Amino acid sequence: MKVFLNYPQILKRWEASQVGDVDPGMSVAPPHPHTNTDSFQEELVVRPLHSGDIYASFQFRTVWEADFSRGNKVSHYQLFPKSLGQVISKFSVRELHISFTQGYWRTMQWGQPFLPSPPGAELWVWFQDSVTDVDGTWKELTNVLSGIFCASLNFIDSTNTVQPSAAFKPLGVGNVTDHRFLRYATLPREIVCTENLTPWKKLLPCGSKAGLAVLLKSEKLFHSSFHSQAVHIRPICQDQRCKSTSLELRQTLNAVFDLHTSGQAKREWSLFKMFSRTLTEACPLASSSKIYIDITDNSQGEQFELSPASSLLSQAVVLGDRRTFSVYDLTDQATFGSTRSLNLLIRDMLRPLLHAERYVAGYGLQTGEIHTVMYNHHPYRSFPVLLLDSVPWYLRLYIHTLTVTSKGKENKPSYIHYQPSKDRLRPHLLEMLVQLPPNSATEVTVEFERALLKWTEYTPDPNHGFYVGSSVISSLVPSTVATNTSITQEQPLFSSFFPCKEELSYFVRVYTEPLLVNLPTPDFSMPYNVICLTCTVVAVGYGSLYNLLTRSFQIEEPSPGLAKRIANVIRRMRGVPPL
């Protein structure tokens, strides 16, 4: 169980230990000085998982001192990428969240991710209230984003866009609650590959040339069990009084490397093994560049070896759990010492309290049932969850068959928002607030019928099946450890993404698997068969009928033999009638 962290270069000087909480008691500098410059922070969190895999989470945060809410125009770009800045100002976007994920996050084996995302592509946007035609702006925005990220986001249209009323509240500051300005869409079939990573890396101030982004090489990143890259843009307060807002761009990349495919079945991990690169310097434009290694069980110092050992430790409360991290500050030249080795012991992590599954039941190509199962593993507390389901129009849901059962008894949701689908126009939208009893599994069942599409609406490979996007389950889960609710204190990026209003619970969003459903598929060679058969029948039938009706029969003498013919010729010459 050895983990190596390779830092090729010179000396190392021991820092004084600073074990302690980052709590409001200590005087910490405000997140960014109130000047008119942008600031950039980068961070990598490495967390070994129970199953032997290792989870790496990158976050790059750029804060831009620009306020778009009053319609200001900006033309000078420093660290914030110009392509995104122009998109935000042109389409009057308040918040934009886009993620591209390959693989499915296995909550029970890996715990909760810092930033959850569903398989495929997900895009949700809050527009400013100055936008008059939200649907038209949404369509143009998806086209522009498809060009920026080289993804087929232009397939997002009214048939897979919904307006959730409760499940996706704004994550930035602001008191916009009119959900007419919110649009949410997923493309579960979207593939993520190097052509999506390349433009994502180009949005970073240092690109992929310096800092933590040097580790992002596609050959190793895509050879993983789970890979997710996302861009989150939202307005944040500039300071504690929150008189004005600035725009925050967070680019996140989560990857889980498998023990057997990337790790060669040995529980020894190093940056070189995970990324086939080592770090040489921090991004010069970054105000902070840190690596956090989760060492929560190294309090005695006997269970693993971290090499190079850093004496900088920090504790943070994340996802309801207080964890200890060993911090490596890359802006400090002394961190880059000679190569040493790092050992980590994998231990049992806190069992996640909320997770969900979804599957299709039934047989045949006409009907079926969608079952969504939500598990609450808390021993004595129950809490409400908001379930968002967006089902395409070609699966016709029978809402009168919707049942919610927990522990065998019916469980009535306290809030239901259902928008029925319109064929070829909009999908089903179902939002329910369900109270999950403690230590139980709640099952939501709904029957559906499969529709027959028009033959031009089938994809070129219809026998693969059609995808149904993941369900979203959002909830405030009670925690045993108090979370830090201050919004402006200096915190590691991974614990400060979701805003926390209460201290005794934390926000969690869980995505289920996408479903793959077979629709009744016609035989596409039938038009050709029909044309051939019809033409043959018509030709044979009409031809025969015409001949029968119009053919006239004449009696014909059989032709005489050769001798008789010569005799006839001679007779004709003589003028005598022939034989």
Added chain:
Amino acid sequence: CSARSFRFTTFLASLTQTLTLVVHFCLVFQDSAGQFFSSGHTNNWAVLVCTSRFWFNYRHVANTLSVYRSVKRLGIPDSHIVLMLADDMACNHRNPKPATVFSHKNMELNVYGDDVEVDYRGYEVTVENFLRVLTGRLPPSTPRSKRLLSDDRSNILIYLTGHGGNGFLKFQDSEEISNVELADAFEQMWQKRRYNELLFIIDTCQGASMYERFYSPNLMALASSQVGEDSLSHQPDLAIGVHLMDRYTFYLLEFLEDIHPASKTNMNDLFKVCPKSQCVSTPGHRTDLFLRDPGSVLITDFFGSVRKIEITMETINLTDPINSGNDVQTENNTYVDQLPVSEIIHQKPKQRDWHPPDGFILGLWTLILLVFFKTYGVKHLKHVF
């Protein structure tokens, strides 16, 4: 007779046209700028299309990516390349080495690379989108990276690969593009002045049928096989389990790997790529619509983005604009006339081969004559002529 006078006027018109053409040619050769702009193009574009879906068509994606790689290496930037891949092979779940596409067995050359931008992918690669990209008729919200923003001084390279037959190319196992549609699309591009010269390369079975119907000027076409022949694939890789490349593009890639931005290889060398002994099929080419002699066309005119730079040590005096008003006018006239485009505009209409008149025309004339003779009688014939 009116017929004779008509013929005489046409003769006079063609005579004056040839005379003006000769005069303009003289002007061209006197001006040194004429030699400078003799190739006529100022920017390069490339449209690279792979039309096949499914894992066992890995080789078509590898074909397209190897041409993409060569074109990028020789200088055409991503903003001038429209890359259309109908399926994802690199991150396909059946790929044992994700994020890679290999062209040589034993995984020698990864043509996918680390810096690739695919503009149209998956279900977006359809005949309609391909024709819209060529003709420029895209919806207003299409991003720039998905548009072919060429002008009349652009040299465009178009590369198609996939499964094809006599006169058609299959897109994604569900639709086809015919050679007539393609020829009409190129004619639309010509009418809208969207290209200066166009090189069309196709690597499919019976590929030569796709360029049979071209009729617009300044087109040069290459195909990997003749009508009635199949293009074959090169070699399988046992670890990946599929054939990695097609033969024609494999040898084309080897040929292009030797080209660098300053090389002077010309199109005649490109025609010799992959002879029958290596390719098993007979590659074909068509140059009759192309104005320049293929021997004078450099490979980098289409595959690279080589700008013509003339380094001069002399100082150039800029004259007063008022004085040189007339000079600028005449300069403009001669400059315009140097372009091959203008020569084509001023050209005589192309002499088509004479065919005997159709049955319909013959029948029509016979009918007219019959009616005439019936009404007027044969003896009045001499008054007509």
